[in-house]
Amino acid sequence: MSTGKDLLALFHAGLLPRDGFEGVMENLGLHRRWSHWGNLLLLCLGVGLLLAGIVFFIAYNWLTMPKALKLGGLQVLTVVCAIAAWQRGLHVLSGRAFLFAACVLVGVFLAAFGQVYQTGADAYELFRGWALLTLIWVIASRAPAHWMLWLVVTNLWIYLYWEQVVAYRWETHYSVWLLMALVQLLGLAGFELGKKRDYFWVAQTWPRWVLVPVLLFQLAAPATLIIADDKYDRPYAWLVMLSLVAAIVGGYRYYRHVGRDLFALTCVGATIAWVVFAYAFKLLIDISRSDSCFAFLTLGILAVVLLGGLVRWVRRLSAAMQTEAGS
Amino acid sequence: MTNLDDVLADFGLTGQEDRVRAALRKDTAPWFLQPFIFLGAMVAALMFSAAFLVMLDSMFDVNRFSTVQLSCMGAVYLVAAVFLNRLQLNIYTGALALALSLGGHGFVMGAVGEATKSSAWFMTTFLVLLVLDAGLYFLYRDGLHRFLTTVLVLVLAKLAFAKEHLDFALHGLVLVTTLVGAGVLTRDRELPGWRPLAYGCCTGLVVVLFPVGHRHDSWFDFTRHAMAYPWISSVLVGIALLWTLHWASRKPIPPTAKTVAVLVTGGLAALSTPGLAAALFLTVLGHAAYHARITLLGLVSLPVFLWKYYYYLDLSFLHKSGVLAGSGVLLLGTRWILGYLEKKEAR
Numbered sequence: 001m002s003t004g005k006d007l008l009a010l011f012h013a014g015l016l017p018r019d020g021f022e023g024v025m026e027n028l029g030l031h032r033r034w035s036h037w038g039n040l041l042l043l044c045l046g047v048g049l050l051l052a053g054i055v056f057f058i059a060y061n062w063l064t065m066p067k068a069l070k071l072g073g074l075q076v077l078t079v080v081c082a083i084a085a086w087q088r089g090l091h092v093l094s095g096r097a098f099l100f101a102a103c104v105l106v107g108v109f110l111a112a113f114g115q116v117y118q119t120g121a122d123a124y125e126l127f128r129g130w131a132l133l134t135l136i137w138v139i140a141s142r143a144p145a146h147w148m149l150w151l152v153v154t155n156l157w158i159y160l161y162w163e164q165v166v167a168y169r170w171e172t173h174y175s176v177w178l179l180m181a182l183v184q185l186l187g188l189a190g191f192e193l194g195k196k197r198d199y200f201w202v203a204q205t206w207p208r209w210v211l212v213p214v215l216l217f218q219l220a221a222p223a224t225l226i227i228a229d230d231k232y233d234r235p236y237a238w239l240v241m242l243s244l245v246a247a248i249v250g251g252y253r254y255y256r257h258v259g260r261d262l263f264a265l266t267c268v269g270a271t272i273a274w275v276v277f278a279y280a281f282k283l284l285i286d287i288s289r290s291d292s293c294f295a296f297l298t299l300g301i302l303a304v305v306l307l308g309g310l311v312r313w314v315r316r317l318s319a320a321m322q323t324e325a326g327s
Numbered sequence: 328m329t330n331l332d333d334v335l336a337d338f339g340l341t342g343q344e345d346r347v348r349a350a351l352r353k354d355t356a357p358w359f360l361q362p363f364i365f366l367g368a369m370v371a372a373l374m375f376s377a378a379f380l381v382m383l384d385s386m387f388d389v390n391r392f393s394t395v396q397l398s399c400m401g402a403v404y405l406v407a408a409v410f411l412n413r414l415q416l417n418i419y420t421g422a423l424a425l426a427l428s429l430g431g432h433g434f435v436m437g438a439v440g441e442a443t444k445s446s447a448w449f450m451t452t453f454l455v456l457l458v459l460d461a462g463l464y465f466l467y468r469d470g471l472h473r474f475l476t477t478v479l480v481l482v483l484a485k486l487a488f489a490k491e492h493l494d495f496a497l498h499g500l501v502l503v504t505t506l507v508g509a510g511v512l513t514r515d516r517e518l519p520g521w522r523p524l525a526y527g528c529c530t531g532l533v534v535v536l537f538p539v540g541h542r543h544d545s546w547f548d549f550t551r552h553a554m555a556y557p558w559i560s561s562v563l564v565g566i567a568l569l570w571t572l573h574w575a576s577r578k579p580i581p582p583t584a585k586t587v588a589v590l591v592t593g594g595l596a597a598l599s600t601p602g603l604a605a606a607l608f609l610t611v612l613g614h615a616a617y618h619a620r621i622t623l624l625g626l627v628s629l630p631v632f633l634w635k636y637y638y639y640l641d642l643s644f645l646h647k648s649g650v651l652a653g654s655g656v657l658l659l660g661t662r663w664i665l666g667y668l669e670k671k672e673a674r
Binding site for chain 1: 370375419423516518614643644648652653656661662665
């Protein structure tokens with residue numbers, strides 16, 4: 001723990017006078033950097049307002065713009081961003097930012113193309129094209145942000161395909177949940193492998209903190225629906241339950257011993273607590289009907305017990321992992 | 328390198344190890360556990376409430392709860408919440424106490440609804456909760472609870488004053504929240520017990536100036552015409568911003584930056600955008616007083632108020648694009664000029 005943070009804690013507790021505290025912080029080099037932050041604020045606001053002005057100008061002239069300018073302009077912008085990324089190099093942040101912009105502009109171009117030439121194509125085809133066209137750039141980027149964008153686009157492709165082509169109801173056909181969970185799992189596995197093999201330019205943990213809860217949600221949500229509706233005889237219902245168990249067990253083993261990530265483990269624990277609570281809710285309400293005081297009281301106590309168990313488990317894990325890290 | 332023990336010796340804290348230890352104690356529960364804890368506590372409180380209501384219904388065959396019944400239930404919940412909070416057992420009973428308190432507030436608001444006409448609900452609820460939460464501030468010693476109840480009271484105040492067309496009361500609310508926020512956070516020695524009130528007032532300042540009810544079918548449509556003479560709040564917050572900059576310049580800020588700040592503040596007041604001035608005020612206050620959450624509040628509300636200002640400009644897309652791009656160029660130009668003058672002053 002840094003001295004600066006400790007001093008701030010003491011100051012906020014009212015133990016240090018302001019002038020003395022600021023003097024010590026200045027000695028530590030932790031004084032307020034007005035110029036730096038003011039500079040950054042003016043830059044972000046200035047660029048944001050300028051870009052907004054450009055967008056409004058394009059929006060105003062969109063209908064009267066010739067098709068060649070609409071589509072050609074976007075293509076030129078995409079190519080310029082891609083060339084700028086190549087020139088800057090992908091090992092620097094600005095290069096990766098240009099490539100990210102190029103990936104986004106591919107999607108914008110496809111949307112504009114679909115708007116200009118209205119062929120009646122389904123929306124999923126836009127996302128399919130977007131995902132396939134940007135795949136090579138995403139692989140070359142070696143950046144988590146680009147992969148996350150690609151995963152979002154791919155998820156939308158799958159979801160819209162199911163909605164528009166297969167046309168099953170989202171909440172009752174479990175295969176689409178399984179398919180999307182599989183995509184998330186592949187993305188997560190790819191991210192962990194890439195991190196291990198130093199594939200990424202900069203090692204970052206945040207994609208795991210997005211993918212783990214999303215994956216667990218995509219398995220816990222249909223499991224909850226199955227429990228609530230007693231639809232164990234539906235196609236893929238048991239596959240959903242088994243996949244959830246596998247995700248919980250696999251997630252615990254990996255993030256306890258290999259990844260050593262307390263947030264991921266907390267998500268696993270919270271998923272277990274949620275599923276147990278959902279099952280108990282269904283059981284008690286079915287047995288005693290919804291006007292039973294006993295059912296709600298038991299469920300309230302169960303919620304407290306599960307919650308307390310989760311907190312205690314996470315605290316123990318945290319202490320154990322810190323001890324292991326120290327040794 | 329400054330050693331913490333040397334610092335503590337310099338400030339005469341060597342005999343106060345207990346207080347220092349309490350201030351430096353880290354919660355073993357990581358921060359991301361808090362939302363799970365709170366969610367679980369809310370679920371538990373919901374289940375207990377359902378059990379309570381089912382039991383009452385089976386005993387009294389209640390179709391509709393009266394004011395007295397709702398008030399009693401609210402009182403039970405609030406007393407239970409205070410009791411659990413005072414016990415200070417562990418983190419989850421603390422969360423359960425908070426959930427029960429929120430439930431108790433809900434019952435009190437329902438009781439007021441039963442007792443009053445719908446048109447007077449906002450004002451009556453505001454006055455009742457003002458008294459209730461003023462008392463709870465001292466009884467229920469938890470920072471998050473104090474913060475949430477302060478924000479709740481200010482939200483109700485905004486809605487009540489807007490409903491009754493008390494425009495100047497809204498300006499008064501802006502003045503009070505600004506004074507409390509700046510007054511508490513710029514003290515020479517921090518007052519931990521009053522910090523949640525200051526944070527609540529800073530958040531309340533954003534809430535009071537927040538754009539609500541600009542659609543004709545909105546439930547909060549009556550707030551559309553609230554805040555007449557917005558320049559009054561712009562001036563008040565502008566003065567607060569200037570004062571904060573003056574206070575912050577106990578440590579050196581380049582004179583050119585101060586001049587720019589005065590001009591920007593004057594410009595904002597002239598444009599009658601109290602929200603923008605408030606966002607800047609909170610950003611500067613938080614940064615100067617070492618309260619990162621207030622800085623974050625200011626930075627997050629800045630694009631919201633910017634959007635509001637430009638969205639409601641009565642101009643065509645073409646003219647708006649010019650105003651936006653021109654504003655962007657102005658800010659970038661200001662940045663360039665400041666950088667140039669700073670380098671000149673440094674030489």
